[in-house]
Amino acid sequence: MASIITATTTSGLTQSADNSGVLQLASGTGNLVTVPSVTGTAMVSGNMPAFSAYMSADQTPTANTWTKVTFNTEEYDTASYFDATTNYRFTPLIAGYYQINCMLSAQPGANTNDIGLYKNGSLFKFQRVLGASNFIELVINYIMYFNGTTDYAEMYFRSNTNAGYINGTSTYSTFSGCLLRTA
Amino acid sequence: MTLYEKIKTIYSSLTDADFDTVITLQNDSDGKGDYIAKWEHPTLPRPTDEELA
Numbered sequence: 318m319a320s321i322i323t324a325t326t327t328s329g330l331t332q333s334a335d336n337s338g339v340l341q342l343a344s345g346t347g348n349l350v351t352v353p354s355v356t357g358t359a360m361v362s363g364n365m366p367a368f369s370a371y372m373s374a375d376q377t378p379t380a381n382t383w384t385k386v387t388f389n390t391e392e393y394d395t396a397s398y399f400d401a402t403t404n405y406r407f408t409p410l411i412a413g414y415y416q417i418n419c420m421l422s423a424q425p426g427a428n429t430n431d432i433g434l435y436k437n438g439s440l441f442k443f444q445r446v447l448g449a450s451n452f453i454e455l456v457i458n459y460i461m462y463f464n465g466t467t468d469y470a471e472m473y474f475r476s477n478t479n480a481g482y483i484n485g486t487s488t489y490s491t492f493s494g495c496l497l498r499t500a
Numbered sequence: 501m502t503l504y505e506k507i508k509t510i511y512s513s514l515t516d517a518d519f520d521t522v523i524t525l526q527n528d529s530d531g532k533g534d535y536i537a538k539w540e541h542p543t544l545p546r547p548t549d550e551e552l553a
Contacts, residue, residue, distance in 0.1 A: 479521075
């Protein structure tokens with residue numbers, strides 16, 4: 318049971334009410350959405366921010382130096398929260414928990430190859446792959462909380478030699494994310 | 501010569517492990533180049549700007 322507000326094709330808005338304490342919204346006939354009984358912003362498929370970016374060229378960091386990866390080309394950025402021009406960072410303006418993904422292809426790999434997820438300018442999570450082979454694939458995935466105002470995420474890379482570089486194509490190195498749930 | 505190479509020239513005893521723990525070099529890809537983000541070495545003092553010039 319529920320109280321229902323419906324947008325009809327003949328009578329404008331109609332409503333039916335009961336004492337269930339549950340509110341549902343409907344467009345036309347059927348297609349009911351139940352409004353959650355929690356405080357927050359209702360998000361539905363279609364308005365939850367998502368982005369994906371890659372590097373337009375290879376990047377060559379210096380040895381033993383955490384270097385921000387310059388993801389300067391967007392594949393998509395539904396809410397324009399990713400800065401692919403200046404800071405190469407994701408700053409969502411909706412508070413919540415975001416799935417953050419990054420994969421980097423380093424060539425050739427060094428003895429130590431690190432990928433770092435930075436939050437607000439500081440190392441937050443990192444993964445290391447050992448071994449100098451032709452290609453090193455670095456991946457980091459994490460569900461990260463953002464406060465919706467000032468929190469931001471960036472990706473950094475570090476290896477222990479000068480020889481390597483990061484492959485700058487959409488195929489090999491990407492940074493992506495999307496909102497899983499609001500705060 | 502990179503910042504890392506300059507520091508290694510000043511302190512040849514430093515190892516990769518030092519740069520993994522007590523020393524952090526960073527580059528924010530903002531055109532300002534590499535810099536020392538953290539220097540917490542227990543015995544060696546942070547190099548001066550003059551030494552790194």
